[in-house]
Amino acid sequence: MTATMATxxxxxxxxxxxxxxxxxxxxxxxxxxxxxxVSADGDVEVILRLPTPQCAPNFAFxxxxxxxKVVRRLPxxxxxxxxxxxxxxxxxxxxxxxxxxxxxxxxxxxTVDDDLLALRELFLRKALVxxxxxxxxxxxxxxxxxxxxxxxxxxxxxxxxxxRRCIELRRDLGxxxxxxxxxxxxxxxxxxxxxxxxxxxxxxxxxxxxxEVNGGICRSLxxxxxxxxxxxxEEVLR
Amino acid sequence: xxxxxxxxYFVVDAHQHFxxxxxxxxxxxxxxxxxxxxECFHAYMGLGPPETHWPLEKFMKYSEDDxxxxxxxxxxxxxxxxxxxxxxxxxTDGFNTAERNARMVEKFPDKLIVxxxxxxxxxxxxLKQLEEDAKRYNLKGxxxxxxxxxxxxxxxxxxxxxxxMFLDKCKELGIKNIHAHxxxxxxxxxxxxxxxxxxxxxxxxxxxxxxxxxxxxLPRIEDFCFMATQEPNVYAGLAVVIGGLMHARPRFFNKVxxxxxxxxxxxxxxxxxxxxxxxxxxxxxxxxDWKMPDxxxxxxxxxxxxxxxxxxxxxxxxxxxxxxxxxxxxxxxGGAPAAKEDAQLVESA
Numbered sequence: 373m374t375a376t377m378a379t380x381x382x383x384x385x386x387x388x389x390x391x392x393x394x395x396x397x398x399x400x401x402x403x404x405x406x407x408x409x410v411s412a413d414g415d416v417e418v419i420l421r422l423p424t425p426q427c428a429p430n431f432a433f434x435x436x437x438x439x440x441k442v443v444r445r446l447p448x449x450x451x452x453x454x455x456x457x458x459x460x461x462x463x464x465x466x467x468x469x470x471x472x473x474x475x476x477x478x479x480x481x482x483t484v485d486d487d488l489l490a491l492r493e494l495f496l497r498k499a500l501v502x503x504x505x506x507x508x509x510x511x512x513x514x515x516x517x518x519x520x521x522x523x524x525x526x527x528x529x530x531x532x533x534x535x536r537r538c539i540e541l542r543r544d545l546g547x548x549x550x551x552x553x554x555x556x557x558x559x560x561x562x563x564x565x566x567x568x569x570x571x572x573x574x575x576x577x578x579x580x581x582x583x584e585v586n587g588g589i590c591r592s593l594x595x596x597x598x599x600x601x602x603x604x605x606e607e608v609l610r
Numbered sequence: 611x612x613x614x615x616x617x618x619y620f621v622v623d624a625h626q627h628f629x630x631x632x633x634x635x636x637x638x639x640x641x642x643x644x645x646x647x648x649e650c651f652h653a654y655m656g657l658g659p660p661e662t663h664w665p666l667e668k669f670m671k672y673s674e675d676d677x678x679x680x681x682x683x684x685x686x687x688x689x690x691x692x693x694x695x696x697x698x699x700x701x702t703d704g705f706n707t708a709e710r711n712a713r714m715v716e717k718f719p720d721k722l723i724v725x726x727x728x729x730x731x732x733x734x735x736x737l738k739q740l741e742e743d744a745k746r747y748n749l750k751g752x753x754x755x756x757x758x759x760x761x762x763x764x765x766x767x768x769x770x771x772x773x774x775m776f777l778d779k780c781k782e783l784g785i786k787n788i789h790a791h792x793x794x795x796x797x798x799x800x801x802x803x804x805x806x807x808x809x810x811x812x813x814x815x816x817x818x819x820x821x822x823x824x825x826x827x828l829p830r831i832e833d834f835c836f837m838a839t840q841e842p843n844v845y846a847g848l849a850v851v852i853g854g855l856m857h858a859r860p861r862f863f864n865k866v867x868x869x870x871x872x873x874x875x876x877x878x879x880x881x882x883x884x885x886x887x888x889x890x891x892x893x894x895x896x897x898x899d900w901k902m903p904d905x906x907x908x909x910x911x912x913x914x915x916x917x918x919x920x921x922x923x924x925x926x927x928x929x930x931x932x933x934x935x936x937x938x939x940x941x942x943x944g945g946a947p948a949a950k951e952d953a954q955l956v957e958s959a
Contacts, residue, residue, distance in 0.1 A: 394829070424653065425646040426794035428803055460646060461796070475800060482764075485800035494802060498832075575836070578869050582832040585855070585862045589657075589829075592858050596656030597649075 378414050378448035386442040387418065393492055394431045395587045396499035396537075402590060403600045404435070406457065415451040416443050421458050423593040429461040430488055433478055436469045493545065497559035500541040502583045503534045504556050505576035508569070522566035524555035611939065612686035612923075614898050617916055620939035622689045622927035623890055625789070625824060625849040625882025626681065628714050629695075629706035632671035637702050643759075644700040650794065651887055654850070657858040658888045672886050677714065682721065685883070685890035688924065689933055693753040693789060694727045699760065712747055723931060725751040725789065728780075730772035731760045737779055744783040750931055751787030752780065753824075756808075757795030765797030768812040777816050787930050788812075789847060791824040804830045810837045813844050820930055822880060825850040826870060835873035845930070846874045848922070849882030852893045856900065864902060868911025876918040880927045897923065917941055 387408070388400045399405055399420070407419045418439055422432060440454045454469050456462045461478070468478035474486030485491075507529065511521050526549065529535040542549035547561040554563035564572050594600045612619045631648035633641075652669045655662075668676070681687045692711035696704045704710065711724040726743040728736055743749060757765050766773070768790065780788065790812075795803040806827045813821045824847040827834030838844040851870075855863040870879060881897070883890035902913045914922075920941060928935050 424650045424794060425642075426650055426796065429796050430800055430803075460643065479799055483798075483800040488800055491800065491802060575832075578835055578873070579832045581862070581865050581869060582830065585831065585859070585866060586829040588859045588862050589854060592657050593653045597653045 378410050378416065378446055380408050380410050382446060383408050383410060383416055383418070383443055383449075386446055387439055389442050390435060390438045392431065393434050393495045394428070395583055395590065396495070396502065396541075397587055399435055399439070402587070403594050410449075413450060414448050415453075416449050417453045417455065418443065419455045419457055421594075421598070422456070423590040423597070425458055425460045425462075427459065429459075429465065429479070430475065430491055432456055432459060432461070433465050433469070433475055434488060434492065436465055437474075440469055440472075496541055496545050498579050498583065500538060500545065500557075501559060501576045502580035503538045503541065505573055505580045507532070507534050507538065508556060508573055509577070512573075518569040519566045522554075522556065522564055522569055525551065526553050526555050527551040529555050611688055612894055612898065614895075617920075618939055619686075619894075619898060619920055620688050620924040620928065620935050621686050621890075621894055622691070622881065622924040622931075622933065623681070623685075623687045623883045623885070624691045624822070624880040624927040625693055625847055626690050626885040626890075627695070627706045627887075628672075628677055628692060628711055629886065630671050630703065630710065631669075631701065631705060635671075635701045635703055637698075637700055640700045647697070647700060647705075654854060654887050657854045659857050659892055662889050662892055664886075669886065674714065674717075677885075680889045680891070681883075681885060682718075685885075686894045687721075687883075687890055689721055689723065689928070689931075691723045691725055691751070691882075691927070691931065693725050695753065695755050695758075695791075696727060696729075697755075697758060699758075708743055708747055715747075723750065723933075725749065725753050725787075726785070727753050727755065728776045729754075729758060729760060729766070730770055730776050731763060731766055733772065737776065740776065740779055741783060744785060749783065749785050751789060752785055753789040753791060755791050757791075757793055757797070757803075763797075764799070765795055765803065767808040769808040773812070774815070777812065777819065781816070781818055786818065787820050787822060789822045789824055792827065793825070793829070802830075806830055806833050806837055809844070810841065813837075813841045817843055819843065820845060822847045822930075824882070826866075826874075831866065831869070835869060838874045838878065844878070845926070846870055846879045847882050848879055849884035850887075852881065852897055853884050853888035856893065856896050863900075864908055865911075867900075867914070868902060868908055871912040871914065871918070876912075876914070876921050877926060879922045880930075881923045894923070 387405055388398045390399045392399055392402055404420050404422060406421045409417045436454045436456050440452050443449060443452045456465050464478045475488050476483055476486045508521060539549050556564040612621050636644035648670055652666050681690055694708040694711055695706045698704050708724055708726045715722040715724045724747050726747060726749045728740045790809050792804050797803055809821055809823060820843050822845040823834055826846045828850055851866055855866060883893050898919055902908050902911055
């Protein structure tokens with residue numbers, strides 16, 4: 373063993389950067405990482421398990437491929453194996469991810485979309501809308517007016533996980549995210565105007581609720597099927 | 611009829627099943643799918659109160675006696691609508707066919723309605739079968755299950771050109787209620803398979819038909835709400851909302867119901883127990899007792915009244931299925947649930 377040896381802790385740390393694209397939550401917090409082993413030689417094996425065997429193969433693929441990417445970036449790591457267990461299309465996904473191939477490698481003849489960029493973007497936009505609505509509601513609760521909130525810049529936002537994630541999401545979507553940019557934007561990057569803030573929030577809040585409810589159902593199903601107890605934002609947030 | 615606090619409710623369970631998912635019915639070579647499917651359903655049962663959970667063995671195939679007890683004797687259900695889901699690639703005799711459901715209807719003709727199904731990938735043979743089923747079972751509704759696997763295909767959409775032929779056939783046969791169910795679906799593989807846009811298109815092109823979106827489009831409630839608010843003939847099927855959230859996630863339940871009442875409205879929401887996933891008893895009793903909390907968090911959601919609950923629990927579905935409701939169980943102030951024509955008036959206002 374050397375001082376630069378990869379550890380389970382830093383592999384798990386890397387996996388915390390992998391988000392479930394559909395729920396916008398790290399796979400580690402959702403309880404999707406069932407095991408993570410690092411051999412003496414620095415070979416890593418990560419086992420992933422989703423709430424049901426029927427969970428959408430496209431999102432499952434993205435999580436497995438992203439997991440491989442972040443773990444391979446760790447300098448001390450040699451071979452990386454990602455295994456998706458208990459899933460209808462697990463074999464196809466595991467084989468393609470193991471070969472470093474895209475989505476077409478897993479489902480040849482059934483798709484021509486190797487990177488699933490459109491799918492990923494659609495859910496990055498939903499995630500941004502959802503996070504912004506949570507930030508906005510907190511500001512309104514603290515007495516902010518629509519005019520004040522619409523005038524805020526990114527730098528004015530409190531340093532919270534939601535605010536930091538909004539900036540990441542804007543970066544990933546190719547939207548302006550500099551210090552002086554408007555804090556609240558539509559998914560196309562246009563600022564939310566004060567006059568439309570209430571109407572925007574009504575729809576944004578629904579998007580957020582949908583993401584949260586789906587996350588809640590996923591957690592409950594995992595809990596019931598495998599006795600996995602996971603930290604639960606429904607209880608934690610308020 | 612269910613009575614509580616001096617009020618009487620006519621209860622229509624618009625989404626229930628009588629299935630056989632026992633190992634004897636699994637297609638050889640497809641066992642992992644047949645088993646995975648029913649185990650997934652069984653996990654959903656886990657979202658209900660613990661005292662209502664069944665062992666997996668019973669869950670795979672419950673008896674007629676179980677059904678009668680859970681639905682009629684203790685479940686407060688006045689009328690049940692049995693939905694048909696075939697899944698014959700995985701289950702030899704089908705998971706929950708119209709034929710199997712009809713056997714139950716024969717025993718309780720005054721209490722049960724069977725819905726048929728169609729699959730546009732079956733082409734001419736499918737159209738002919740739909741015609742036969744409509745006559746044999748006097749169909750007023752069908753369930754379409756876009757996630758079904760069929761000869762190498764992993765699903766279909768209501769916008770597929772063949773689907774319109776089947777919707778036209780429904781109109782011709784007097785079938786007016788289309789219960790559309792999306793999940794758990796995996797196709798199209800590279801897009802959001804839960805997207806409800808195809809239902810939106812079909813609802814717009816077929817204003818004579820009612821589209822009941824089962825499980826309110828979960829996991830895409832937001833897309834469903836944005837659609838339903840614009841389409842007068844789109845309804846919210848509450849199966850899974852009540853069974854899956856009211857007990858397990860009460861805060862989310864309040865919010866989902868609040869959003870549905872706001873976007874879709876109480877005249878277009880239908881109770882469904884999803885039995886055998888969940889027993890109706892605790893769902894009916896819990897829903898009648900349910901109140902939107904008065905706290906700030908829920909302040910701008912509509913707050914349900916007794917009338918709201920009477921509509922959702924039965925009167926809305928009774929209207930769609932021409933079920934006669936005894937006079938004393940109708941709304942007192944003559945406030946019948948809004949008809950499609952009423953919704954259109956609002957739409958064009």
